[in-house]
Amino acid sequence: MKVVLSILLLVFLFTLPVLAAPSLDEINQRVCLRFEEDLSRLAAIMEEVRRREGITETRVAFGGVDTAIESADYQITYAAEALAYQRARKHPNLGSLKSNLEVLRNKILQAKREVSKVL
Numbered sequence: 001m002k003v004v005l006s007i008l009l010l011v012f013l014f015t016l017p018v019l020a021a022p023s024l025d026e027i028n029q030r031v032c033l034r035f036e037e038d039l040s041r042l043a044a045i046m047e048e049v050r051r052r053e054g055i056t057e058t059r060v061a062f063g064g065v066d067t068a069i070e071s072a073d074y075q076i077t078y079a080a081e082a083l084a085y086q087r088a089r090k091h092p093n094l095g096s097l098k099s100n101l102e103v104l105r106n107k108i109l110q111a112k113r114e115v116s117k118v119l
Helices: 003-022 024-053 068-088 092-118
Strands: none
Touching: 003 068, 003 092, 024 068
């Protein structure tokens, strides 16, 4: 009886961390949530800048930018689209996930640099 209980206890202890380990999709979603918060802050900053400057509308498509504000708006939109794509993507392994998150991080950092140029 003690042997059976010991075996069950060992099986339970070794399978618990495996069951508790987050999947690649969960990791992806958590990181994307954090990146989304950053992009929301950047968008709010640009909204305030446009309000203070009296700019009612800036629509930038295909990178046709003339001002620093348009450039920042474009980079935020570009990063937001990359974020949406990243959330939907399924990753076969950890290396793929890390690589794609690194690319997304660089796009968000570029958006931050453009916003800082406006300020």
